[in-house]
Amino acid sequence: MLRKFFYKFSFFILLVGASLQIIAQDETPAKEVLIQKDFKSINVIHRSVPVDIERNQDRENNIMKFYQGTWRGKIQPLHPFKPHPVETVAELEMIGYIDKMSHGDDSIMIVDSRPKSAILITGMIPGATRVEYIDIVSSHYRMKTFELFNIKKNNSQWDFTDAKTLVIYCNGLWCGKSPRMIRKLLKLGYPAEKIKYYRGGMQAWKSVGLTTVKE
């Protein structure tokens, strides 16, 4: 009885098997996730180690849990430092600055203004240096930090002529850490044209799936 059944329906059983295989194989090759048209990745240097900046190629990838919440902080304006001409930049300009810096331009510095704990969770943008608010406020740390920024002391006055161009970011457009730091820098007399504010921050960087590195 059973054998008869198999003989009768062997064709269908084969067909089912074949169609199952077709379903399993039917995966169209995914389109590449690009930064710009014809621009997939860029090689930069983070702490003298080469890193490729590119977007996450998995189309199903979601932004990390840490940045899914909607309640944090207060919304920052697009130009919080008016009338100071501090430029607000976005991802592509940021990548441009990192590219220039890692190709030997010493006059640019990417500054991560978040504490160590946040960087442990999210990583940092390749090429960035961690400088916290306290490193600028307290006179004890300020000497070291301003040395990093290439500022010299002339007769107990800061000389900003050779100061580096700072591209400062923090968690995102609701985060007050980098605006606070930029305000302090402006108060100390840092030239506003040499400060760039990446408003989107780590959240916008992650929300388009760009590469991050550990400190």
Place this chain on the structure above:
Amino acid sequence: MKLLILTPIFAVIIFASVNANQPNQEIVKTTNDNLVANITNVKKEKKKKPVWLKPGVIGTTLVIDGEPFVISRNQDRKHLIAKIYQKTGRGIIKPMHPFKPHAVETIAEHEMISYISRLSSKKGDVVVVDARKSIWPTLTGSLPGATHVPFYRFKKDKQYALETLEDEFGVVINNKGEMDFSNAKTLAIYCNGNWCKMSPELIWSLLDYNYPAHKIKYYRGGMQAWQLLGLTTVD
């Protein structure tokens, strides 16, 4: 005979769908549990700090279509961004000022809110434009008071473009087809986010019609940044 061959395929499809449905039921159960948990949490957290719009400001009250309307952020501290905006692999990244050397200004949330509040003023010189394809507003909602102008229709359908320019944007077109932009309204245009090409496309085609660039504002953050901050949307 054809039907006979097709039946096993149908059977496979039904089998697969039944299999795929089973884990979903579990998810539904867990979300129900979460809902209950959330409600209890809200009761506990009632005395917690509010979610701020600006320092000292929780929400702004506007008048839209004659009715008061409050724009504020979602006060629930467990609220997450919509699933559709968690994806990282969409589009290509737009620069901060994509329309250089045209003087199209890039704006952010505070400017957008002030433009929305100007919608109901007597002058009526502002239009908030949703440039996305027509399915997107049904998926994600849109900004309060937004006018929906799909970019592809504006680009391809010249009749529609001229009608919207005349009726919505306040452009005067005479019999010869010459356009007078002296009373043209200020357009605050948005789409999905900093990776989305829909509002840039609309702005480019507006610039092709010689629309004055200083009257076009580009909200680059778009719906993603709006929802990322938990701001109010309407269906």
